[in-house]
Amino acid sequence: MRNSWLIALRELKERMGSRSFVLMSFFGPIIILCLIYFLFAFGGEGKQHWNVLITDPSHLLDNKIMAQEDKSITYSFADQYIEMEEFRDAKKFQQYDALFEVNEKVLSNKTAFVFYRVKPSVRMQTRLQFHIERRIEEVMIDQFTDLSVKEFRKIKQPLNVAFRDVFDPLDEASDLRGWVGFFYGAIIFVFIFLFGMTILRSVSREKSNRIVEVLLASVHPNQLLTGKIVGIGIAAFFQFIIWMVVVGAGLYFMRELIFPDMLDASNMDIVQMTDEVKNQTRLDQLYAASEYNEFVNLVYERVQFGTMTAFFLVFFIVGYLFYGSFFAAVGATSGSESDGQQFVLPIIFLLCFSLYAGYFALQNPESSLTTFFHYLPFTSPVVVMVKLAQGYAPEESMQIYVALMILLVSAALNLMLAGRLYKNGILQFGHRVKFSLILRWLKKT
Amino acid sequence: MLEIQNISKSFYRKVALDDVSLHIQTGEIFGLLGPNGAGKTTLIRIINRIIEPDKGHIRINGDIMTQQHLSMIGYLPEERGLYRTMTVEDHALFLGQLRGLTKKDVKTQLNYWLEKFEITDWRKKRIEELSKGMAQKVQFICTVLHEPKLLILDEPLSGFDPVNVELIKQELIEMKAKGKTIILSTHNMKSVEEICDRAALIHQSKKIMEGRISEIQEERKTGNYAVKFRGSMIAFVNALWTGFELVDKEVLGDDKFIAHVKMRGDNNFEDLLRTLLGQVKIEAAWEVLPSMQDVFIDLVQPRKEAENA
Numbered sequence: 001m002r003n004s005w006l007i008a009l010r011e012l013k014e015r016m017g018s019r020s021f022v023l024m025s026f027f028g029p030i031i032i033l034c035l036i037y038f039l040f041a042f043g044g045e046g047k048q049h050w051n052v053l054i055t056d057p058s059h060l061l062d063n064k065i066m067a068q069e070d071k072s073i074t075y076s077f078a079d080q081y082i083e084m085e086e087f088r089d090a091k092k093f094q095q096y097d098a099l100f101e102v103n104e105k106v107l108s109n110k111t112a113f114v115f116y117r118v119k120p121s122v123r124m125q126t127r128l129q130f131h132i133e134r135r136i137e138e139v140m141i142d143q144f145t146d147l148s149v150k151e152f153r154k155i156k157q158p159l160n161v162a163f164r165d166v167f168d169p170l171d172e173a174s175d176l177r178g179w180v181g182f183f184y185g186a187i188i189f190v191f192i193f194l195f196g197m198t199i200l201r202s203v204s205r206e207k208s209n210r211i212v213e214v215l216l217a218s219v220h221p222n223q224l225l226t227g228k229i230v231g232i233g234i235a236a237f238f239q240f241i242i243w244m245v246v247v248g249a250g251l252y253f254m255r256e257l258i259f260p261d262m263l264d265a266s267n268m269d270i271v272q273m274t275d276e277v278k279n280q281t282r283l284d285q286l287y288a289a290s291e292y293n294e295f296v297n298l299v300y301e302r303v304q305f306g307t308m309t310a311f312f313l314v315f316f317i318v319g320y321l322f323y324g325s326f327f328a329a330v331g332a333t334s335g336s337e338s339d340g341q342q343f344v345l346p347i348i349f350l351l352c353f354s355l356y357a358g359y360f361a362l363q364n365p366e367s368s369l370t371t372f373f374h375y376l377p378f379t380s381p382v383v384v385m386v387k388l389a390q391g392y393a394p395e396e397s398m399q400i401y402v403a404l405m406i407l408l409v410s411a412a413l414n415l416m417l418a419g420r421l422y423k424n425g426i427l428q429f430g431h432r433v434k435f436s437l438i439l440r441w442l443k444k445t
Numbered sequence: 446m447l448e449i450q451n452i453s454k455s456f457y458r459k460v461a462l463d464d465v466s467l468h469i470q471t472g473e474i475f476g477l478l479g480p481n482g483a484g485k486t487t488l489i490r491i492i493n494r495i496i497e498p499d500k501g502h503i504r505i506n507g508d509i510m511t512q513q514h515l516s517m518i519g520y521l522p523e524e525r526g527l528y529r530t531m532t533v534e535d536h537a538l539f540l541g542q543l544r545g546l547t548k549k550d551v552k553t554q555l556n557y558w559l560e561k562f563e564i565t566d567w568r569k570k571r572i573e574e575l576s577k578g579m580a581q582k583v584q585f586i587c588t589v590l591h592e593p594k595l596l597i598l599d600e601p602l603s604g605f606d607p608v609n610v611e612l613i614k615q616e617l618i619e620m621k622a623k624g625k626t627i628i629l630s631t632h633n634m635k636s637v638e639e640i641c642d643r644a645a646l647i648h649q650s651k652k653i654m655e656g657r658i659s660e661i662q663e664e665r666k667t668g669n670y671a672v673k674f675r676g677s678m679i680a681f682v683n684a685l686w687t688g689f690e691l692v693d694k695e696v697l698g699d700d701k702f703i704a705h706v707k708m709r710g711d712n713n714f715e716d717l718l719r720t721l722l723g724q725v726k727i728e729a730a731w732e733v734l735p736s737m738q739d740v741f742i743d744l745v746q747p748r749k750e751a752e753n754a
Contacts, residue, residue: 007543
């Protein structure tokens with residue numbers, strides 16, 4: 001145990017002192033933050049500019065919409081009724097992306113319809129709604145009150161309305177949440193691949209520079225293997241913690257500093273919104289922001305980072321042990337370092353396959369194949385993450401522990417077999433790796 | 446100290462060791478000799494418990510050897526490596542601790558050896574900054590840091606310049622004087638003659654010879670004598686006449702030679718001296734013993750020739 005720990009500490013020290021570790025610790029989370037920033041900034045956007053035709057036969061809006069135009073939407077007015085089919089098919093209406101129907105009943109029933117050709121992004125929907133609401137508000141103030149628009153807006157209280165699906169109040173069926181799980185799973189596999197390759201290189205290097213013989217004169221091969229996997233694993237864990245801290249801090253600062261500004265109405269060229277939004281509290285701004293970008297809403301409101309991260313860490317550790325033993329076994333059985341890199345290809349295929357399984361689970365959460373992938377140790381770390389993000393029903397929560405147990409037992413079995421290959425192969429140099437040879441080493445205790 | 450009893454080891458169809466037994470006594474330097482591929486490294490790995498024998502066992506101080514006994518052993522393999530990016534001190538700390546020393550003990554021992562070899566300024570140097578010879582020295586230090594009772598050195602002198610070869614030899618002699626047991630596997634027969642007390646020769650997986658160096662040489666002597674003299678070589682040869690045979694000669698100067706002479710018939714060393722007296726000026730004369738190199742070649746070559754035939 002002491003020897004394994006000494007070996008683990010040496011590996012850890014070497015990894016953490018290496019330039020690649022420092023660079024990855026810094027650039028990895030920066031890249032992720034940049035991706036998140038771009039999702040926040042540009043995510044949820046569909047077509048950038050919309051031509052909207054407002055049909056207003058009762059001249060309620062008086063062919064006016066905003067004091068200043070929003071550059072992303074061009075409004076045109078029609079003073080006759082236009083049927084949906086006519087709008088859809090008539091050549092003269094093809095230039096318009098949407099038809100906004102404002103009829104004479106709008107003041108009483110507060111309902112207006114928008115017919116679109118391509119579904120507008122959430123941001124575009126909110127803008128359209130906001131523009132028309134503001135114009136109708138002006139009309140209503142004029143017709144039903146003695147107040148000026150300015151006075152009315154001073155006393156008006158904003159109401160935040162949260163839309164919820166009665167069948168899925170937590171929006172668990174959303175693809176987006178699943179994608180967060182997939183992202184977690186992908187991170188597991190990126191780390192497993194990066195640090196698995198480190199195990200492989202470390203084993204091959206010790207083998208090729210022959211120091212392994214000095215080590216084996218003091219420690220048992222299994223102690224050496226365990227120490228190596230644990231040491232590199234701790235380095236991976238440290239790096240992950242660094243990533244979490246940097247990404248977490250980045251998200252916090254984005255929300256506090258960049259993000260409210262980015263979603264400030266003035267930055268969106270919706271001049272009319274500026275004063276109102278600016279006068280809101282930060283929380284209100286956040287609510288407003290979440291209406292504008294579903295990714296923002298997703299990251300700050302809907303992902304259960306605590307639970308996800310806890311299970312992520314468990315599956316990360318066990319998944320790493322499971323795959324790490326493969327890498328160590330390949331390193332020990334290969335005749336040379338280049339051989340090892342060649343024989344790592346099947347493991348890379350397995351890793352890619354597990355990512356595909358995660359994607360499959362995302363698209364087909366109820367499929368029986370997804371259930372199979374959920375328990376299969378090769379794929380469970382990523383599939384469980386996807387399922388976890390999508391949400392387990394209370395009666396299904398045991399599934400996650402069953403998958404974990406299967407992975408744990410498989411990892412233990414794998415480590416044992418890898419130990420055998422390691423013991424029998426580590427002092428073999430320059431040989432050709434044959435399947436029969438590997439079988440012989442596996443049989444030999 | 447170490448008893449190797451009937452060790453056999455095969456790697457699938459290839460026999461690496463066939464019923465090899467050796468007895469190594471406490472406080473001796475034991476030469477483990479043999480041509481390449483004879484099975485020496487396999488035997489050393491078995492002693493170090495790196496691989497397990499198919500048959501036989503090893504006793505250390507009378508007990509069957511276990512993993513715990515490894516801390517009594519210092520092993521320097523032939524193909525040795527170091528972690529290139531680690532410093533000398535970190536290396537010593539890592540390997541010293543693996544062999545059971547505390548950090549403090551490692552530092553004390555490291556100081557002792559660095560000062561002894563006058564290389565204290567290497568402490569913080571990374572291995573990749575050292576030359577091959579320097580790295581060899583570091584490897585030697587790491588092997589002896591934990592003051593092992595049994596040292597197993599596989600080609601410890603290769604890669605060293607003559608000055609350092611002498612330095613290491615002196616260290617080994619000093620360790621022997623302190624009661625350490627040393628197994629020296631080498632192809633450098635001169636070193637074997639100089640520092641080994643006993644030796645064994647392994648060839649084609651079998652032990653074919655074991656004994657004290659002087660006894661091995663005595664057993665295989667050819668009855669030749671060497672005479673160092675001043676004078677004429679022609680006069681020397683004429684004096685030998687039919688009773689002796691000149692087998693070799695070495696010219697040391699214009700009129701100075703060493704001649705190797707073989708006896709004929711019943712003639713002995715005294716007869717030779719009597720014959721030569723007055724013919725040349727004898728400076729020295731001695732019985733020629735075969736070098737370990739000759740013994741090695743004599744024992745290995747005929748088998749190889751027979752094999753080839």
